[in-house]
Amino acid sequence: MTFISYAQNFEDVMLWRALGHVSAGRYIDVGAQDPVVDSVSKAFYEHGWRGIHVEPVPRYADMLRRDRPDETVLQLALSDQAGILELNVFEDTGLSTGVKEFADRHRTQGLAHQTVATPMLPMRTAFASLAGQPVHWLKIDVEGLEEAVLRGWDSEALRPWIIVIEATVPMSTEVRYKGAEDTLLAARYEFVYFDGLNRFYIAAEHPELRQAFSSPPNVFDGVRLSGLASSELCRGLLESHRSETNMLEEKIRALRDDALEAHAESLRREQEIELRARRDAQAASAALESAELQREELKNHLNAVQHRLDAVMTSTSWQITAPLRSAGTACRRLLSAFREGRLGSGIKRRIKAVLRLCALAVARHPTLKRGLVAALSLVPPLRRKLSIMLAPPPAAPQSLAPTQTLSAMSPATRAVYQALKAASGRE
Structure with a gap:
């Protein structure tokens, strides 16, 4: 169970550090x-401890009950004798006191009060x-009457392990504890810690508690x-914690x-x-589809x-024109040979003879003749060459009679002629 501090100056923290090992302990809170609010006993009460509260102010006594x-x-005041105490009550504060000096000081600061006769x-x-x-701890906070309270104590019959007394003038840092400390030292108590407001003392029979007061409250x-x-x-420390918490929350929010x-x-x-990949896939698919279509x-x-x-x-016209295509191919080859001079005169005569025979054969077939003429019209040079080759030879000139020749x-x-003729006859 987490220990939650309620005290105004961490008195409960120091006491718990020393006595937290005690189960179901007992305390006495004088001036509770x-x-x-500012309770030294509240945290102990939450951890199962029980005790006695002494509170003379009626309002606070009712709240405690x-x-x-x-x-x-106990709704009364403690002192070194029995009687009636004129208690100066300053409502809603912890400044109620039986010391006239302190009461007058509070009145001059404008605090309203009333006097209550208290047992x-x-x-x-x-x-x-x-x-x-x-009794494991006794706390005395009676606004200046701490010494009188201790004078009415039987230190042999009641020996709390730790005694805490307020050691400063109310609302001041001025220390005032000499008479109370003399009583405690005489009762075999040892001073171990001062928190700026309270002084802590341990009984001589519990020296093991001294180590708990070697340092102030800390993390x-x-x-x-x-x-x-x-x-x-406490408010400053609380604000500090809140500030740190806010900073952490800001960091957490920033990180979030x-x-x-x-x-x-x-x-x-x-x-x-994902979108780029989808687009690329769509583009690739479209390109693939386009390539497939192409x-x-x-x-x-x-x-x-x-x-x-x-x-x-397979057409009829292609089959009919086959000889023409063959002839055209042969003609182109022959024309090329004529141009390059690769044919002899004898071959030329035989070719011409063959061509004339072919021409005569074609002439006897009107359909082939028309086809050949149409084909040759597409190759004018070849047509001219063939026309020259197939033209009939010129008629031989008639021989002149020798008498006509000699007369001419x-x-x-x-x-000259006669000489040649004579020579030819001798040969």
Whole structure:
């Protein structure tokens, strides 16, 4: 169970550090005041401890009875003798006092008060029922009457393990504890710690508690603040804790915002990548479909061309014009040979003879003749060449009678002719 501190100056923290090992301990809170606000006993009560409260102010005594119905609440004042104490009550404060000096000082500061006649007993009488029983801590906070309270104590019959007394003038840092400390030292108590407001003393028979007061309250005590303490110190520490908490919350919020932003950025990038991949896939699919369509179109075009080629190759006109194509091919080859001079005169004569025979054969077939003429019109050079080759030879000139020949010659020519003729006859 977490220890929650309610005291105004961490008195409960120091006492718990020393006595937290005790189960169901007992305490006496003299000048208990509020059962929660600035209460030294509240945290112990929550951990199962029980005790006696001494509170002379009627309002606070009633509050204690309502909040702690299973504890004893003594509505009286303690001193060194029995009687009636004129108690100066300053409502809603912890400044109620039986010391006139302090009461006058509070009045000059504008605090309203009333005087209440309060029963007064010595501590030995008020706690006679506890004689010989263990009491683990006793706190005395009576606004200047601490010494008188201790003078009414029987230190042999009642020996609390730890005694805490307020050691400063109310609302001041001025220390005033000499008479009370003399009483405690004479009763075999040892001073061990001063927190700036209270002085702590341990009984001589419990020296093991001394180590618990070697340092002030700190983070290693592992306590939580209730936030209900009225002192400036507690409020300052509480504000410090709140400030640190706020800073941590701000850091947490900033980290959360950064994490959310990073998560959003990650989602955005994932969406972009997914969208880009989807677009790329769509583009690739479209390109594949386009290529497939083009391939199919090309295939269809090739099939159509092949179909048309097959139709031409099997057509009647193609078969009829086959000789013409063969002749055209032969003619082109012959024309090339003529141009390059690769044919002899004898071959030329035989070719011409063959061509004339072919021409005569074609002439006897009007259909072939028309086809050949149409084909040769497409190759004018070849047509001219063939026309020249197939033209009939010129008629041989008639031989002149020797008398006509000699008469036509000049005298010189006739002489030459006669000489040649004579030579030819001798041969």
